[in-house]
Each structure stands twice: as structure tokens, then as C-alpha cells.
Amino acid sequence: MSVVSAANWSALVEDDLSQMTRNLKNLLGTKHPVLYAAAEHLFNAGGKRIRPALVLLVSRATAAYGEPTERHRRLAEITEMIHTASLVHDDVIDTSAVRRGIDTVNSRFGNRVAVLAGDYLFGMASAYLARLGSLEVVELLGIVISHFGEGELLQSTLQFDSDLTFEQYIDKSFYKTASLMAGTSRAAAVLSESPAAVCEALYEYGRHLGIAFQVIDDLLDFTGSTAKLGKPAGSDLRDGNLTAPVLYALEESPHLSGLIERQFEQKGDLEKALSLIHASRALERTRELAETHARRAVTSLDTLSPSPAREALKDLVGHTVSRLY
Amino acid sequence: MSVVSAANWSALVEDDLSQMTRNLKNLLGTKHPVLYAAAEHLFNAGGKRIRPALVLLVSRATAAYGEPTERHRRLAEITEMIHTASLVHDDVIDTSAVRRGIDTVNSRFGNRVAVLAGDYLFGMASAYLARLGSLEVVELLGIVISHFGEGELLQSTLQFDSDLTFEQYIDKSFYKTASLMAGTSRAAAVLSESPAAVCEALYEYGRHLGIAFQVIDDLLDFTGSTAKLGKPAGSDLRDGNLTAPVLYALEESPHLSGLIERQFEQKGDLEKALSLIHASRALERTRELAETHARRAVTSLDTLSPSPAREALKDLVGHTVSRLY
Numbered sequence: 001m002s003v004v005s006a007a008n009w010s011a012l013v014e015d016d017l018s019q020m021t022r023n024l025k026n027l028l029g030t031k032h033p034v035l036y037a038a039a040e041h042l043f044n045a046g047g048k049r050i051r052p053a054l055v056l057l058v059s060r061a062t063a064a065y066g067e068p069t070e071r072h073r074r075l076a077e078i079t080e081m082i083h084t085a086s087l088v089h090d091d092v093i094d095t096s097a098v099r100r101g102i103d104t105v106n107s108r109f110g111n112r113v114a115v116l117a118g119d120y121l122f123g124m125a126s127a128y129l130a131r132l133g134s135l136e137v138v139e140l141l142g143i144v145i146s147h148f149g150e151g152e153l154l155q156s157t158l159q160f161d162s163d164l165t166f167e168q169y170i171d172k173s174f175y176k177t178a179s180l181m182a183g184t185s186r187a188a189a190v191l192s193e194s195p196a197a198v199c200e201a202l203y204e205y206g207r208h209l210g211i212a213f214q215v216i217d218d219l220l221d222f223t224g225s226t227a228k229l230g231k232p233a234g235s236d237l238r239d240g241n242l243t244a245p246v247l248y249a250l251e252e253s254p255h256l257s258g259l260i261e262r263q264f265e266q267k268g269d270l271e272k273a274l275s276l277i278h279a280s281r282a283l284e285r286t287r288e289l290a291e292t293h294a295r296r297a298v299t300s301l302d303t304l305s306p307s308p309a310r311e312a313l314k315d316l317v318g319h320t321v322s323r324l325y
Numbered sequence: 326m327s328v329v330s331a332a333n334w335s336a337l338v339e340d341d342l343s344q345m346t347r348n349l350k351n352l353l354g355t356k357h358p359v360l361y362a363a364a365e366h367l368f369n370a371g372g373k374r375i376r377p378a379l380v381l382l383v384s385r386a387t388a389a390y391g392e393p394t395e396r397h398r399r400l401a402e403i404t405e406m407i408h409t410a411s412l413v414h415d416d417v418i419d420t421s422a423v424r425r426g427i428d429t430v431n432s433r434f435g436n437r438v439a440v441l442a443g444d445y446l447f448g449m450a451s452a453y454l455a456r457l458g459s460l461e462v463v464e465l466l467g468i469v470i471s472h473f474g475e476g477e478l479l480q481s482t483l484q485f486d487s488d489l490t491f492e493q494y495i496d497k498s499f500y501k502t503a504s505l506m507a508g509t510s511r512a513a514a515v516l517s518e519s520p521a522a523v524c525e526a527l528y529e530y531g532r533h534l535g536i537a538f539q540v541i542d543d544l545l546d547f548t549g550s551t552a553k554l555g556k557p558a559g560s561d562l563r564d565g566n567l568t569a570p571v572l573y574a575l576e577e578s579p580h581l582s583g584l585i586e587r588q589f590e591q592k593g594d595l596e597k598a599l600s601l602i603h604a605s606r607a608l609e610r611t612r613e614l615a616e617t618h619a620r621r622a623v624t625s626l627d628t629l630s631p632s633p634a635r636e637a638l639k640d641l642v643g644h645t646v647s648r649l650y
Contacts (some may be wrong), residue, residue: 089444093437112418112481115440119414120474122444126451126467135455138463142451149445157436 009316010048012308013056016068017049027077042084042105048251051180052076054209058185058202060309062192071191075278077133078125079184085121086148086180087311089116091153104156137187140216144183151175160240162257168249170211177217177287178210201303205313208297211253213320215290218243220323222274222283234274238264244289248282294321334641335373337634338381341393342374343372345402352402352449367409367430369594376408379534379641382514383527385471385634387517396457396516403450403457404509407466410446411440411473411505418477451647462512469508476500485565487582491572493535502542503535526628530638533622538645540615545648547599547608560597563589573607612649619646 010017046218048200059072068076091104092114098104106114122145154172158164174182185206189199222245223238227314240263252255253276264270277283297317304310335342384397406470413545415421416429417439423429432441447470454463479497483489499507514524546561547570561568565588573582578601589595602608622642629635 086444089440093440113478115414115418116474116477118474119411119443119447120471123469123471123474124448125466126454126470127464129465130460130464130467133460135458135460135463136458139452139455142446142448142453142455144447145451146445149441149448152441153438153445158428239444 008068008276009312010053012060012312013053015072015299016076017053018305020073020080022051023073024077024080037225044086049080049297050316052080052183054181054206054313055079055188057185057309057313057316058188059192061304061307061313062189062194062202064192066307066309068276069191072188074128074132075137075184075187077189078128078141079180081121081125081128082145082182085118085125086145088118088121090152092118110127134187134190136190140183140187144180147175147179151177151179155241158242160242160260160263162242162250162260164242164247167240169244169247173211173214173218174207177214178207181210181213182206182208199304201300205297205300208293208300209320212290212293212297212317215244215286215293216320216323218246219283219286219290222277232268237273237277238270244286245277245282248285249277249280252282253279290324291321298305326599332384333376334637334644336639337385338378339378341381341398341401342378344378345374345398345405348398348400349405367413374405375641376505376509377405379531380509380640382638382641383510383513383633384517386629386632386638387514387527388518389517391632391634394516397513399453399457400462400509400513400516403453403466404505406446406450406453407470408505409445410450411470413443414448414473415477417443424461436522457516459512459515461515465508465512465515469505472500472504476502476504480566484566485567485585485588487567487585489572489573491569494569494572498539499532500537502539503532506535506538507531523628526625530625532624533618534642534645535624537615537618537642538610539621540569540618541645541648542614544608544611547602559595561637562598562602563595569603569611570607573576573610574602574605577605577607615649616646 016090020251055076056072056230058067059068059075062068063072091099092111093105095270096104096107097107103115105117109117125141125145126138127140128143132138151172151174154168154175158172182203183206186199186203191200194202218236221243222233224233232238237246240260242260246260256273256276259269259273262269265271294317298314301310301313337354364627374397380392380401381397384390384393384400388394388397412424414431416424417431417436420431421429422432429439430442450466450470452462454466457463476499479493479500483493483497507528508531511524513526514527519527543561546568549558557563562571565585567585571581571585581598581601584594584598587594589598619642624638626635626638
């Protein structure tokens with residue numbers, strides 16, 4: 001991959017991200033004890049905070065003085081609130097007990113608290129968004145929230161459906177993962193009052209980065225170890241969630257569709273499907289697909305003036321792709 | 326109660342409400358099959374649509390030409406979307422199987438679809454709100470959404486806690502029920518560009534109406550029949566959800582607190598608690614509390630110029646209180 005980058009994506013925004021975490025805890029900490037405990041729990045769990053980092057890097061790359069404004073910082077916090085709310089609801093839906101190595105909100109506090117803590121975060125995010133003073137930004141993020149639901153609903157409709165098209169797969173990846181990155185990147189540029197072409201380029205950057213991110217996740221589900229994934233390899237396929245590797249393999253081995261359609265009900269079906277996929281060019285082609293989107297993300301940045309933040313945004317793409325190797 | 330009203334609250338907005346339901350189905354119907362089925366299911370189930378009716382009546386009472394504008398109509402739709410999303414999530418939380426006489430979304434389509442359909446509606450509502458062009462309205466409704474979560478979390482923290490104060494009880498009722506009525510009434514007046522005093526009066530109207538509504542619900546839980554309530558009388562108390570009748574009864578019978586604190590674990594505890602409540606002045610005082618809030622709602626309307634819509638808003642209070650008799 002031809003992504004050469006001098007900057008480390010996280011170095012530029014490390015301090016900003018620590019401050020964000022403190023602010024988020026304070027924001028929720030003044031409320032009720034359960035919410036406080038849930039918030040402590042959530043924001044301590046950390047994760048790599050790629051989404052707010054993306055907002056802060058776009059802010060630095062576009063803001064008049066190369067520094068995020070207070071409104072940009074609030075947008076990064078709102079982005080993390082929305083992302084966290086979606087994870088909390090995902091864990092309820094998937095009845096997951098562990099995320100990022102610690103108990104999920106639902107396993108620690110029950111489904112009741114988890115559903116409501118998510119709703120509370122969505123509502124707070126919406127009220128905070130209004131205070132940024134941009135209707136365009138409110139609308140962008142409202143659409144992002146509705147896309148989470150749409151992506152998961154699309155996924156549940158298309159389970160074990162081997163007629164799934166590539167277009168539907170990319171749509172699903174966009175709704176579930178890329179829409180947030182695209183919408184918030186654009187929102188940061190809107191707050192900087194960037195020209196329309198820059199706002200559009202940053203939306204495209206976020207979209208391609210997000211799709212690459214999701215495609216790589218889907219590939220790792222086939223190639224990663226149980227220890228690294230926190231679940232057995234091939235989990236998506238077993239659950240009927242058909243991803244790029246399966247779609248490519250179906251082109252080479254039409255026999256695979258029979259196994260999928262009967263939902264791997266006969267002994268050895270899943271193993272047979274997995275070996276058909278591994279024997280095909282599917283994994284290689286999936287990696288190429290991720291790299292294509294990664295390259296498009298990097299190319300979108302050409303519209304921006306050169307800056308350390310632009311280099312860091314390139315490095316963020318490189319970091320995403322490096323999970324492939 | 327001294328509420329005299331010439332107007333039937335629903336007559337003025339009947340056509341508006343039918344149009345709203347058609348629009349909501351069209352809005353969601355263009356999306357995925359599961360969402361379409363869930364939407365059909367939800368919006369056919371109907372209910373009395375008191376919340377969008379309230380928005381439409383406030384719109385008529387405040388709009389320049391006494392007719393709701395397109396923006397007012399959108400606000401009524403958004404109000405119904407937000408209310409519906411909160412009901413769908415409530416049913417997941419309470420694992421309810423039936424609402425308004427038909428299967429709930431969770432019982433028909435599963436928890437996965439129910440959580441996501443709620444999120445989708447919240448997100449759509451947020452995006453649609455932005456298109457109304459008023460940041461004040463976006464913020465008002467974002468706060469309403471965060472209040473749902475806050476009210477339920479407050480309730481779960483205070484279960485079986487006989488030290489619950491009256492103030493906490495009213496807060497909880499506000500968060501769960503009255504905040505939506507207050508926030509959307511005010512929002513309709515904001516869209517009409519009403520003077521600040523009118524916006525404030527309509528917020529107070531919605532708040533008092535909502536609290537009266539919730540207090541009456543809480544009273545009916547003790548006095549209603551199983552057939553009418555759709556659940557056994559005293560369900561709230563059994564679940565440790567302490568409401569006005571319990572708080573009043575605690576003032577007369579301190580003995581009651583022991584039964585509550587031990588969570589009715591001994592045989593006959595719940596029955597003993599129920600008879601203490603029925604033997605006290607608690608139910609009468611709860612009715613008086615509801616009537617006080619109902620009167621304050623009506624008084625708030627004095628700030629408005631006389632109109633058929635203002636009379637209908639008074640009638641809506643009368644309709645709410647009539648459930649007591």
C-alpha cells in the first residue's frame with residue numbers, strides 16, 4: 001500500500017482526547033448514581049477513540065488557526081457519546097457480556113439500564129448538538145443515528161440470504177460503521193466554515209475510511225485467532241451475517257450457497273463453508289477491496305491544504321490498514 | 326373541578342391526526358421490510374394520540390392564521406415518532422407482550438428489532454427536527470429524549486426505597502411523562518414565534534397536564550380493575566415503584582415502610598400494604614394532587630388569547646381528569 005506518512009495519528013490529539021474523557025465523565029457524573037457508574041465504566045473502558053480523534057484531526061486540518069475550537073471539542077465529545085450509545089445498544093442486542101476486556105453495561109447493570117443509558121446518551125447528544133448552533137450539523141448527526149438502526153435492521157433482514165448483493169453489503173457497512181465517520185468528519189469541517197468542496201472531500205474521506213474499517217473487520221473474522229477476536233473465527237458466517245469474503249467465495253463456489261441457505265444445519269457444513277472460502281481467492285480479494293477504499297480515503301485528502309493534521313489523517317488510514325498484516 | 330369547556334378536544338384536530346398517521350406510514354414505509362412492518366404495526370395500533378393532538382392544538386392556538394403550518398405538522402409527526410420510540414423501548418425494558426390490545430414490537434419482531442426501531446425513530450426525529458430550522462426546538466426535544474432515560478434510571482434507583490421524597494416522585498413523573506408534553510407544547514409556540522410569556526405558559530400547561538396525567542395513572546393502578554388496567558391492581562407497588570398513594574399512606578402508617586423495605590417477601594405483605602393504603606386518605610389526597618395540577622394547567626392558558634383551540638386545550642385537561650371518575 002502506498003500510504004506514506006510522517007505523522008503518528010494519535011500524537012497530535014492525545015491531550016485533546018484525555019481532556020475529552022474527563023469532560024465526558026464530568027458531564028454525566030453530576031447525574032444519578034446508576035448513570036454515573038455506567039458512565040465511569042464506559043469511559044474508563046477506553047478503546048482507541050478513533051472516532052473523536054478523527055473529529056479532532058479534521059478540526060485541526062480545517063480550522064482557521066489550526067487548533068480545534070470549543071465547538072470542535074464539543075463535537076468530539078458528542079461523537080463519542082453517540083458511538084458509545086450505539087455500542088451499549090449493540091451489546092444488548094447481541095447479548096454480549098464483555099467488550100474491550102471488561103463487562104458490558106448490560107451484563108453489569110442489566111438490559112433496563114443499558115437500553116436507557118443509550119437513550120439518555122442519544123438525547124443528551126441531540127441537546128448538546130443544538131448548542132453548537134448549526135442546523136446542518138444537527139441534521140448530519142441525526143441521520144447518522146438513524147443509520148445505525150437501519151444498518152442492523154438491513155443485516156437482520158438479509159441473514160443467511162445468499163442472494164445478498166455487493167451493493168447491499170456496502171450499504172450495510174456504510175450504515176453500521178462508515179456513516180458516523182463520514183457525517184462527523186463533514187460536521188467538523190462545517191463548524192470550521194470550510195468551502196463546500198472541502199466538506200464533501202472530508203465526508204468521502206470518512207466514508208471510505210469507515211468502509212475499509214468494516215471490510216477489514218469482516219476479513220479478520222475469518223483470519224484472526226479466537227484470542228485476538230474475542231470470539232471464534234467464522235462467527236459472522238455462523239450467524240448468517242454474510243460479508244465480503246463470503247460474497248467473493250460465492251462467485252467461485254456456487255455450492256457454498258446451499259450450505260448457507262440450509263443455515264449450516266448438517267454436521268460439518270460450517271467447516272466445509274470455511275474451507276471453500278479459504279481455498280478461494282476471496283480473502284485476497286477482500287484485502288484488495290479494503291485497500292481500494294483506504295486509497296480513496298487518502299486521495300480525498302488532496303483537496304485539503306498540507307498540514308500536520310492532514311498527514312495524521314493519512315496515518316489514521318495506514319493504521320487501519322495495518323491491522324491486515 | 327371547575328373546568329368548563331365547550332369544545333371537544335379531539336374534534337378540532339381529527340383530520341390533522343389522520344393525515345399525520347398517513348404521513349408517518351409513508352415516511353417509514355419506503356424503507357426496509359422489517360421497519361415497514363414495525364411501522365405499520367405501531368401506527369395502526371393507534372392509541373389516543375394525545376401528544377400530537379396537543380402539539381396541533383397549541384399550533385392552532387398560537388399560529389398567526391389559527392391554522393397549523395407545515396412546520397407545525399412536521400412537529401406533530403416528530404412528537405409521535407419520539408413518543409412511539411420511547412414506548413417501543415419501554416416494552417423491551419418491561420418485557421411487555423401486549424400494548425393497546427395488540428402484540429408489542431418486541432414480542433412480534435424480537436428485542437433486536439425493537440431496540441433498533443426505537444433508535445431509528447429517535448435518529449429520524451432528530452434529522453427531521455433539524456429541517457424545522459429552529460435550534461431552540463432541536464434543543465427542547467433533545468432534552469425531552471434524555472429525560473426518558475433519566476426518569477427510568479431514577480425510578481430503578483429508587484425501587485423499594487421508602488425514603489423517596491415527594492420531590493423525587495414529581496421529578497420522576499416529570500421526566501417520564503410531563504417533559505414531552507411541556508417541551509413539545511413550548512416547541513409549537515416557538516415555531517409560531519409567540520412571545521416569551523406565551524411560550525413559557527404553554528410549557529407550564531404541558532408540564533402540569535403531564536404530571537396530572539401521570540398522577541392519575543398512578544392512582545388508577547390502585548383503583549382500576551385488572552380488565553381495565555391490563556395488569557393486576559397494585560402492580561406498581563409490587564414492583565417497588567412507589568407513587569403518590571404510597572407516599573401519602575406512609576405519612577399516616579409508618580408501619581408500611583417495613584413491608585416495602587423487605588420487598589413484600591412475607592406472605593400477605595402486599596395485601597397488608599394495599600389495605601393500609603385503601604384505609605388511609607392516600608387515594609383521596611392523590612386525586613386532589615392530580616386536580617391541583619389540572620387546575621394549574623388550565624390557569625396557564627389565561628396567557629393565551631381566547632380561541633376554539635384554547636377551549637379545546639382546556640377540554641383536554643378535563644378529558645384527562647375524567648379518567649378519575
